Amino acid sequence: MAVLPDFLRRSLGKSAERQADVPPVIEIGGRQIPVTIRRLAQSRRMVMRLAPDASEIRISMPRWGRTAEALAFARSRALWLEAQLARHVAPAPLGDGANLPFRGVLLRIDHVAAAPRRPAVMDGTLRLGGPSEGLDTRIRRWLHAEAKSLFADDLAFYCARAKVALPTLALTNARSRWGSCSGKGIIRLNWRLIMAPDAVRRSVVAHEVAHLLHFDHSPRFHACLAKLFEGDIEEANRWLKRHGRGLYAILG
Template identity: 50%
Template sequence: MKSRARAGLNAFLSRRAPPATQMRGTVDLPDGPLPLVVRRHPIARRMTLRLSPDGAEARVSIPRFAALDDGVRFATTRADWLAAQRAKLPRPLVIVDGGTLPFRGRVLRVTRDAARPRRPEVDGAVLWCGGPVEGMEGRIRRWLEEEALRLMTADVADFCALAAIPAPAVRLSRAQRRWGSCARDGTIRLNWRLVMAEDAVRRSVAAHEVAHLVHFDHSPAFHALHARIFDGDLAHANRWLSEHGRTLYAAFG
């Protein structure tokens, strides 16, 4: 009887839906409700709270056995901190005639001239852009992405030559949290917004992903290769991204 009862209990438990791994809610802030996502993390030892890079939602990670409701309460008690963090976020970049645009670590003055070609062109500290006002921001963004792909393809080729490996395909990424990634098939993806950063910063990310083609981890061997092939100040590049990365993520929404 006991074995039969135990078997029945096991069958019942096996039919039960697995526990939820995440839940959504909101946190009330002075300027309105902020969407909230609470997720269980398999190796988390404590609750952690962060604001998404674009300020669109709060995210709480909790240990796997914690209650999801506890994550909601945790975020609610820190509403003031979330409001302060969101207030620090840079404003989205708006492209207008006479405005400014970061490009390769410089600040360009956007200047429209209907007599010029529609394709943007850099002349000193000026970014000339012809064509109608309508669609100007889209034309400039497409130009930035084209420049990003051109520069990043050359960056990856440079570092692959130094690492003595074939250069892989390079694709652009529009991620809001990652500057680069290396897939197991060898494809490298780099965030197009890096074209607005200093050249050395963009190249440091390219070198990082090339090093992953040889060492698919963050072992001492990986760091040694990254340092060997990168031709700049890695500490400065990392510091620049830490200080200015959010501004790049905010660009163009």
């Protein structure tokens, strides 16, 4: 029986590892889309979704699941995936005259080179000055600051209502969730929520504060959230499901 030399065996092993790191790809609507597969101990079936930016197909499955089965599952739902891709709008740069959603209201961007660089909301417009180069960056920086300020106020309100200590706040641009609460009590909130209506943004903050008391989605958690949040949580969830993906088409 032939035996491979050690150096060749090591080389082949490294090559196999590199190939394993490359996600499989399937063709949907003429596009090659990577498929990211997660095997979870608690999974009992396959669940598939498209990433918010349409960059990949995500499949979670039981630990014993095979990659070939996951790919066959995705291909069997090619029409659904194609429809989801068609709904995705590629990010477009913002310029003078473009519309920007802010707290659920569309603001028209009014770029006047001689105006102050810092954006200011004025009569349904967002006025800012400076050169046109870097306009997106200045708007993004302003949105981040507004988001952090409002999130801090929301957190203070709901933590006082829940009678819990104020946690550490961090902004995130996560593609798969709007907020998260870590075991160390750090709450991360997606800055893009500043573009959603106030009630929607606040529903996410209330959700994460409820996790400070109940680190699960048990009936006790939902009862706590219902007491904390003053609005209609189901309506807020419907808004995010219907419009949330579109927020990723703004500023990339």
